Amino acid sequence: MNNINTKISLFILISVLITACDVVKKVPNKKHLLIKNEILVNGKKNSEDVIISQLVQQPNTSLLGYKLRLNMYNLAINNPDSIFKAKYIANPEKYKRQAKWLSKKQVDRLGQSFWYSGWHSFLKRTGEPPVIIDTLKTKRSIKRLKAYYFNHGYFDTETKFKATYLEKKRGEISYTVTTGKPTFLDTISYDIETPALDSLYTFSKSKSFIKQGQQYKLDDFNNERSRITSNFRNHGVYYFQQQSISYVIDTTSKKAPVKLIITNQATKFGDSVKSKPYKIYKMGAVNIFTTDLDNKNHEKIADSTIYKNFNLYSTNKLRYRSKAITDAIFIQKDSLYSDDNRTLTLRSLSNLKVFNYPSIQFVEDTITQTLKTNIYLTSKPKYNLKPSLDVTHSNIQDIGISGVTSLSIRNIFRGAEILELGLRGNIGSSKGSSSPENKFFDILEIGADMRLSFPRLILPFKTERIIPKSMFPSSLISAGFAKQKNIGLDKESFTAAINYNWIPKKNVSAKFDLVNLQYIKNININNYFNVYGSSYNKLNNLARIYGVINSENNLGIADGSADAFINNTLNNAYPLLTVSNPDYKTIKSIKERKDRLTENNLIFAGNFSYSKDSKTDFFDKEFYSFRGKIEAAGNILSLVANLSKQPRNSDGTRSIFGLEYSQYAKAEFDFVKNWDLTNGKTVAVRSFFGIAIPYGNSKSIPFSRSYFAGGSNDNRAWQSYGLGPGSSLESYDFNEANMKIAFNAEFRYKIFGNLNGAFFADCGNIWNVFDNEQDEAKVFSGISSLKNLALGTGLGLRYDFKFFLARLDFGFKTYNPAKDENEKWFKELNLSKAVPNIGINYPF
Template sequence: MNHKFHTYCKYLFVSGLASVAISCSNTRFLKQGQMLYTGAEVKIENDTISKKEKQELQSALEANLTPKPNSTFLGMRPKLYFYNIAKEPKKDKGFNYWLKYKIGEKPVLLGDVDREFNKDIIENYSENKGYFNAKATYDTVSKNKKAKVIYTVKPGARYLVDGVKFQKDSSLVNHEIQNLAGKTLLKNGKPFDLDVIKAERERIDNGLKERGFYYFHPDNIIVQADSTVNKNHKVELNVKLKDNTPDLSKQQFSIDKVIVFPNYNIQDVKEGKYSIPMNKDSLSKYAFDDIYVIDPQHKFKPKIFDRALYFKKGDLYNRTNHNLTLNRLISLGVFKFVKNEFVTSDSLQHKFDSYYLLTPRQIQSLRLEALGRTNSANYGGGELNLNWTHRNFFRGAEQFKAAIYGAFDFQMGGPSNANNMLRMGTNVQLSIPRIVAPFRFHSSSAFVPRTNITLGYEFQNRTQYYTLNNFTGSFGYLWKENVRKEHELKIIDITLVSPANVTDAYEKLYEKNDAMKRVVERQLIFGPTYSYTYTTTMLPRRNTVYYKGTVDLAGNITGLLTGANVKKDKQKEIFGIPFSQYAKIENDFRFYHKFTEKSSLATRFIAGMAYPYGNSQYVPFSKQFFAGGSNSIRAFRARTLGPGSFDPRILDQGAYFDQSGDIKLELNAEYRANLYKFLNAAVFVDAGNVWLINNDPERPGGKFSKDFVNEIAVGAGVGLRLDFSILILRLDLAMPLRVPYYEKGDRWTFNKINFGDPSWRKDNLIFNIAIGYPF
């Protein structure tokens, strides 16, 4: 104990010396008469306000003072030190420039501090928070070429609101203001606060914008404060229109004509080719439901604007419908820029025309993608994708996407009869910007709901084992409540797996492993799926979350109709193919915490379960869960982990690796930091596994049990992310820390780590190359 204590004291002493050394070394770079500014302190002298109010005022005042001193770390200023030791670069590049101006930080001197300016800030801010007649003074304390400024504030008692009046007059706008008064932010007994007053003006302005007062502005409102009526530190507030409020701001406007230019081009405007028809006669031949579409080439069906535009002739202007219309036009996906203009058509009747100037995106695009890859299982390969997109397929902003692809993986340096893999296929999707259904679906969201239809085919060949033909199809809906919440319902989601050319070699393999036999069984999977997504990751917050929950129900109604739910000796079939019955649920929760603009923590938790019943004894292989790989537990090769404590080493290692399960638990944590421009680094830990619901004699230890915690695999590693804007190339190096198929009591591997052993490195260091972040 004494030895550990002395060791700790030594480390503490050395750290203290280093701190003093760096601190002193920074001041030696100062010129004669210069002093390093170490910050400011605000002292509040007032016995009438609470301790909490003092702390809040002090924190706010110190946050408003400028400039900020040099950043510190454990009492040291390493960034300032790097600035000081780096030579002045001759060019705006090179190591010295990077060290001095990118890593380093220029010294903040006492001469940079405008103390009078800060004193004014303190007094003004205090008064804005209700501390009227606040007075501030300052004093400078210096020692050893360092200086700090101490500001002393005498704020006096804080004034409270005692009466709020909305002054009346006979104008229409004042009548509407009176209707808004009931939800005022100005409350009796609350402290006087200029920020609350500003928020109240914004609230009134937003309310009037919803009632047709398009030209109104928050500055048209004045809130008068009277502290002379009550001398007991109380203030009365009077909310009124300014006397010089423009007449236009007092008028309530409605919509006359709605005019859409779906082929607007700013270049045509510059060349004088663009003009807005200003009379109704010139618009009549393009009219549709009181909407005038200027589209001589008939590139777009007018009906799409009727669904997207919330303004109709005679409607009172309101900001909500204004913003909803712009957002829905953008979410159609066919317009690159959307601009809205209001032009007064009848000033006496207070009407204006609403113009929508829409610049189309490129209607068709063709993209070719090529990808090369390798993994630690001595497999290399590549993939080629050709994608065609048409964003206005039937002239109604329907998006049609078609793709063909091919991929291959081959064993490098292996035998000539190695189990190479080949995939090729095609898929198409038609996305219609409305709900196609026998019922009426109304959405007031800013996002256009969509009906999605997909068809696909994939040919998969494992050269020495089998060939699979996979057919897929789906019909469903995608809609968003708002920017955070999204729903996707596939009424029908069909997968048909048809095997061919199953070799004798593979038949011998699955004689020993029934799970491998199920891979090449004919499968018909169909049923509804539903997913719900909630995310705040697009918001500028310090903490953000992402959640996606998915429910997949296969063959439930068909099972009832055919009697498959009743246990029988023989499976029920459709077109000679047994159909699958199962219920599957999966939850994916992610939490992101931003420490600074250049560092963050990302975490993810996945929990899922698939349960077979009725016509199925097992969940189809393609619908089961897998663990391991570049987007999962990175210390284990893709799909090699689990189930449970099953040891995959007992299998023929040259044959088949994929291991699946009915239950999945996974937890990931990753610290991310920016090193330099496009170069980012990460340190991560992954944990989890998959398990079986039913016992499988051929995979002992695979069933989920109360001992599942002891079967959790753990891996950790480091990585680099090369952020090239158009893509992020990810390089991860991981190693296992806990292996679930080792003997109990010996599953942690810390005592086995040996970086100097080539054999250990080959078996335990897993290198992953991937595109994008893992989560």
């Protein structure tokens, strides 16, 4: 009853707040709040974002029809100082009483406090003032509409508006646009004063954005200006300026002839401006100056050398091999000047990560008519030590204290290589400690890492024809060791990798792992049932049901009685637990899962990754991204085992150096698309598919290579590892499988200031496929298994700190495939069953 009264009271309170807000509260008399714009183009309503954006005045923003920011602004008091003065200054007795508790100075300063002034300043700053119909701004809007259509070839466009003033100080504006017929381009001629430029233009005019017969668009002419400028400046015309390009267009005709004019170079001599033909420049000497941070005097040369038409100078002994630097330079002697080569050189030198802000200067040699290039490189310190200490919290640790120390040694072999050595350690307290000693700090992890990077591909054969240096190739050799103690199964792990990275073209990256080695050894296997509590609880309950232990006792973990119960069951020691008994199958499943999660893994894999995105900059809100990866493991080790005639184990597998190796093939694809709906509204969707198929020496996928579902970046209505596989009812601590399908959609909108909101829907699940899993509920058996795609919906808040975004989402299980048929849909849509998720940045 109390719960019902609370809901009723809350509903009444919200209703009062909403209805009490008067949106025209701060609209002056004889003025009108703009509540609607309507645009009619040639008699038809047009609501395209690009057309609406031409209007100078837009109605106040709303959230689901409620003008939140306007109402916040209306709540603010214009002159909070007057309230303070009326309360204290105009009431001497009250002022005197207040001054007994506070000093007079403090009382006088109350007028600037948050409650009197700051709160109202916040409401004004965060809110939105009423948009009042302004005729001058409306006239500016029709001029912008006319200019927009003019720029798209409608030279006879007529625009007008009509303001309709309604009661209660509200109003609407209707815009009418009559475009007339568009103008198309007729013959295209050109007049280029510099003969050398005439030849360059003729050679590339087939790529022109302006073609006979197409509709006039100003953007095409602007793009053609940029194309011509880029073409000239990449073919030696160092001094070319876009201002030299102009067009003559007859806008009075529906078939307009176009004339392209490119004038000579304008040069200022005193107060007069003279023109001269543009010159095409070749590159002269290329000089490279290296110096240390503490010595920026480039004129003091202590060491020099010449390498393949490059002159290298140093203010101290030259510490770099000549080839290491010149391979990063795209400016070549006797080549034509190129803006692209300059940009590539700056980017390539920065990618070496051994220099601070490289700079390039070009100096004209009037005698040889060439451009001398001076490249200035300031070395970063050879050694860099970075210690760090963090306090962390996660779904595993209640509290953790981690420390990392890394030492970077630059240019270690004089070829701009970087060696990074790292030590890391962590102590923490886990949630629901699995340590038998029940210590507070029951987590201990130490590790060491080594990374050696090269600004080139380290291979025994040349790759320049396949992967040229313009793709910025690099190599990385890495190795690491980590040891966990007093957490889980006390793992030891060793990793090693040799990978190559390159950028085939803009916004595209490729990575090839020639070697990706991972060895995981479980030290404390006897602690398994302390860690995987759900498996133990199921086992313990079954032992009570079948009388192995009484209801007051529990299976022992340390003494091995839990394992003994499993082994006795599988050896048919209990008459009631026969092979046909479903509980027998449950115990067998627990055994198989334990064996899998406690086995040592040796993974020797190779993989290739490809990613592409259309982002133009960090703040781009409309883009797509694609990531694909294929991986194969165990094939080389299988070949070695066959050639060395390694004997087979009892289960048919083979081992190398006494270690059973994993063999599988894996592929995954991830696609994300964002649409910008303007006014702070964005729609984002994501689709993911991944599958890992064991074969040869494996019947299942290693835990570290399997898939899980749920969590803040997946299906937010389930916790991490909490969803699936399939429609299985079993809930282990870590549910995983070897195939995953996921779909996500999110509508993001601006609330006020840096606070944003979102509505989302997450759909997906994991399944077992082509492995040793026998439970039909967990296995993907075809199209019919898609009915077990789980659906979670919810809402969230995001606060943008500019350098990162903090996120809070609440997910609700909308369709739960693990429930009974009549319980799957909409049975968990209440606040008590909401799953909170805290994350950094967007989930996809």
